[in-house]
Amino acid sequence: MVADAPTRIPLLPLGIATWFGAGLIPKAPGTWGSLAALPFAWALLHFGNMWWLAGAAVLVFLVGWWASDVYVTSTGQADPGAVVIDEVAGQWLALLPASASVWWHWALGFALFRFFDIVKPWPIGWADRRLKGGFGVMIDDVIAGVLAGVLLYLAILIGDSKNLF
Numbered sequence: 001m002v003a004d005a006p007t008r009i010p011l012l013p014l015g016i017a018t019w020f021g022a023g024l025i026p027k028a029p030g031t032w033g034s035l036a037a038l039p040f041a042w043a044l045l046h047f048g049n050m051w052w053l054a055g056a057a058v059l060v061f062l063v064g065w066w067a068s069d070v071y072v073t074s075t076g077q078a079d080p081g082a083v084v085i086d087e088v089a090g091q092w093l094a095l096l097p098a099s100a101s102v103w104w105h106w107a108l109g110f111a112l113f114r115f116f117d118i119v120k121p122w123p124i125g126w127a128d129r130r131l132k133g134g135f136g137v138m139i140d141d142v143i144a145g146v147l148a149g150v151l152l153y154l155a156i157l158i159g160d161s162k163n164l165f
Contacts, residue, residue: 008074008075009070009071009074009075010070012067013066013067013070013071014067014071016063016064016066016067016085017064017067017068017070017071017082017083017084017085018082018083018084018085019033019036019037019084019085019087019088020036022035022036022084023081023082023083023084023085024082029081029082029084030081030084030087030114030117030118031114032084033084033085033086033087033088033091034084034087034088034090034091034110034113034114034117035110036084036088037087037088037091037092038091038106038110040056040088040092041053041091041092041095041098042100042106044056044092045095045098045099045100046100046101050096050097053092053095053096054093054096056092057089057092057093057096057145060085060088060089060092061089061138061142063085064085064086064088064089064134064137064138065134065135065137065138066134067083067085067134068083068085068086068133068134068137068138069133069134069135069137070134071083071134072133072134072137073133078132078136079128079136079137083137085138086137086138086140086141086142087117087141089138089141089142089145090113090117090141090142090143090144090145090148091109091110091113091145092145093142093145093146093148093149094109094110094112094113094144094145094146094148094149094152095109095149095152096149096153097109097149097152097153097156098152098156104159105152105156108152108155109148109149109152112147112148112151112152113144113145113148115148116143116144116145116147116148117140117141117144120140120144123143124140124143124144124147125140127139127140127143128140
């Protein structure tokens, strides 16, 4: 069952904020948003490189800030679950160290990002509670993505140097 799309939001920011409707899936929309971000991240890494993915993450952050702000202003909700463009930006940042062809990079990058996004340790939780509007919706997931990316990078270094994976 798909959640009803809010009718007070113009179609373009609604489509962006919900990542083409992924955020309208009623159970665990953040996880669905992160999963929906993966094919795009893979394509950017496979056909481009980490700089393409980094540039796309910055672009998604900026456009997502606008779309999230329109959504929040239109609905009056502080951080609506249906808004998953923040998960897209964060997930892409988490995957920056990943190789397009190494499955465990993707599994660990996904798991680390979801962990940080759900548990929200400092400074993620601080940003989630204190910062408002479209920027507030986006920035906690960006921080989660950066932290997940750093840990993924360290895991890749350990895996490459010790052949653990």
